[in-house]
Amino acid sequence: MKENTAGSNISIGVFDSGIGGLTVVKKLREKLPYVNIVYLGDTARVPYGTKSEETIIRFATEDTAFLIEKEVDLIVVACNTASSVALTHLRKAFKDYPIFGVVEPGVKMAIHATQSNSIGVIGTIATIKSHSHKKFLEREGITNIFEKACPLFVPLAEEGLSEGEIPELVARHYLEDIKDHIDTLILGCTHYPILIKTIKKVVGEKVKLIDPSSALAAKVSDFLMSKNIQPVEGNGKLDLYLTDIPPHYHSLLNLFLGFEPDTIEKVNLSEISSC
Amino acid sequence: MKENTAGSNISIGVFDSGIGGLTVVKKLREKLPYVNIVYLGDTARVPYGTKSEETIIRFATEDTAFLIEKEVDLIVVACNTASSVALTHLRKAFKDYPIFGVVEPGVKMAIHATQSNSIGVIGTIATIKSHSHKKFLEREGITNIFEKACPLFVPLAEEGLSEGEIPELVARHYLEDIKDHIDTLILGCTHYPILIKTIKKVVGEKVKLIDPSSALAAKVSDFLMSKNIQPVEGNGKLDLYLTDIPPHYHSLLNLFLGFEPDTIEKVNLSEISSC
Incomplete structure (x- = not known):
């Protein structure tokens, strides 16, 4: 984890089973407007909450690996299901990264x-x-x-x-x-x-x-302060990755986030994790 | 497609986004008790109905490829969403197989x-x-x-x-x-x-x-008759493959199928389709 640097050099990786985790992004943006956020919503496999522990752990591991490939500095699990079921596993599997659950x-x-x-x-x-x-x-x-x-x-x-x-x-x-x-x-x-x-x-x-979500944002903010990450003027970037672009995603974006991300891209996790 | 053989030599591949398609299996079993059935329920990625056309086509293609690997003779798409969105694509991609939609x-x-x-x-x-x-x-x-x-x-x-x-x-x-x-x-x-x-x-x-589902079962039965597939005594095998074993799957099996499959196995489609 970086220390003693400007907040604009920091990138937070956030994932959720779908688009609901954008409520956490909204709180992070309010609390830490200057950091960059990379968000992964696993909309192709949503929901997680009705599935087995084994499958939720596999999905959460793939989601975290994707965000780490995007060179984020820390991980926020914005999904209560994944936080409840997979957090211990993720912290073992990705030891070098601070991982925050909800x-x-x-x-x-x-x-x-x-x-x-x-x-x-x-x-x-x-x-x-x-x-x-x-x-x-x-x-x-x-x-x-x-x-x-x-x-x-x-x-x-x-x-x-x-x-x-x-x-x-x-x-x-x-x-x-x-x-x-x-x-x-x-x-x-x-x-x-x-x-x-x-x-x-x-x-x-x-x-x-x-x-x-506001308590989670406050916790991440305290952590960054402890690493002497300095607030700067202006907003960071928000890059949004979705595993599916569902027909009604625009109204959901509005409902959960309320502002436009800088980029939106569809990704296929199974292609990334294979071979 | 085989012709002029006993029904017990025939294997029907059935897939659905989840467990709901077992209502179709139930009707097939009533109409054609002697054929073997290989069922794939994509319970890890259920539901399909809220997702994009592109993603539904990708999932349905992977489901069909899995069943063909299991050496089925024909495919039944027991999912209305996949039948509605992906059937034309599947018939082009798997030309050698009769494919029935719902x-x-x-x-x-x-x-x-x-x-x-x-x-x-x-x-x-x-x-x-x-x-x-x-x-x-x-x-x-x-x-x-x-x-x-x-x-x-x-x-x-x-x-x-x-x-x-x-x-x-x-x-x-x-x-x-x-x-x-x-x-x-x-x-x-x-x-x-x-x-x-x-x-x-x-x-x-x-x-x-x-x-x-009963009209679909009747259509498959007519097709087998046209190929001179002969009814025989006894029940065929029902092999059930699920991409996730959800916590409440046993009560769902009961609700939709009402009898026990011969085998139940969890499979990971992304591992099968990769490399």
């Missing part, structure tokens, strides 16, 4: 927010099955933990059904059982902030909703 | 069923965007065609939410506008028969629901 910052933010020490976690099937948030929370002394997989939230968000009767009914279906037991709820998937108004309506004002 | 048999069944010549088609985003059913229907003289993409139906079916308040509300959301204009509705996705009770409730008894 689970730990979210957990710390939730512990800071809770007053009753009763915390809820929602995420994909794979994230919840891994109990990654639960393990972190328990290590920090929290024992009242309520976990719930919400597999319909991603397709709802991607279809733009973020408010109204359908998402409300689905949110009630998932959250009715846990909402009265918690005062803090971790949104353990980058898609869920899109549904925040509906989730808030269902769980009520007394439950604090935790979006881990 | 779109044409469904369309013919619908034309046989309709009395008002007003037909609805529901499917994934990619299937509907391809207008594959519409083009076939128009070629057969049908002009009152109502198409609707229903992207939430697949995640609902996979979560086992086939009946009740949520699937009913979602079905109303998609079908309210078209239900009064049609007397026949093509279920243009192998997952949709799982939701058939709910769809029937929403569109009403007067609309006939068309599940193309």
Whole structure:
């Protein structure tokens, strides 16, 4: 990792199973406008959250190798599923690179927010099955933990059904059982902030909703400061790589990022990793 | 293609983006119990229906090449998305193999069923965007065609939410506008028969629901008869290959197939197609 240099010399590699991880890019850009970001969205194989641990680890390893080929200085795993299932493996496989996941910052933010020490976690099937948030929370002394997989939230968000009767009914279906037991709820998937108004309506004002992406951006910022990376004027570059350009990607870019990347390129990971 | 031989010497290759295509295998087994079936479910990259035409064609080509390596005699594309988008390409790329898609048999069944010549088609985003059913229907003289993409139906079916308040509300959301204009509705996705009770409730008894898988099985059976393939006693083998073994695959197998395959193996298509 570089030290004592201008922020404009730093490049952060960010990956996600799809386009949802751009919510993390948005927070990084707000916090560290001057760094360059290389984003890989594995849109050809999205979602990861319904797949097996073995397959998620293979995909996350290929994603990280791709970003390292692009000469990034550090890696941000902007996908809760990959952070939950593959982070330990990635840190072993790519020892020379600082790798940040999205689970730990979210957990710390939730512990800071809770007053009753009763915390809820929602995420994909794979994230919840891994109990990654639960393990972190328990290590920090929290024992009242309520976990719930919400597999319909991603397709709802991607279809733009973020408010109204359908998402409300689905949110009630998932959250009715846990909402009265918690005062803090971790949104353990980058898609869920899109549904925040509906989730808030269902769980009520007394439950604090935790979006881990700002805590993750703050953690990366602290790390760069510790390496004496200096802020500079102007925005860095944002290069976007996608394994598929889906028909509705432009509206999704707008939904999750809200500004235009400098470059967009389609890549085929299997060609890169083969031979 | 072999001719004048016993059915037990024939092997049919079937592929789908996931496990939904096993509804087609079920119909093939009922119609042609003695043939062997090699099934490939691309569960690592499922779904196809939200992805681009270019990516769907690449995936379908890899799936077909895998089945041909397994020495099948003919190919059945049990995925409406791949049938809609990639069939022409597959027939050019694999000229020596009879390749059957699921779109044409469904369309013919619908034309046989309709009395008002007003037909609805529901499917994934990619299937509907391809207008594959519409083009076939128009070629057969049908002009009152109502198409609707229903992207939430697949995640609902996979979560086992086939009946009740949520699937009913979602079905109303998609079908309210078209239900009064049609007397026949093509279920243009192998997952949709799982939701058939709910769809029937929403569109009403007067609309006939068309599940193309039985028409497809009948077409394959006619083809084998034309090649003088002889029925024999006993069941053929069913070999199941999946690119991922998802956490909940056993309940899905039960839901879509209802009997046990002879073998189940996990395969990595990118390793097979590389180098």
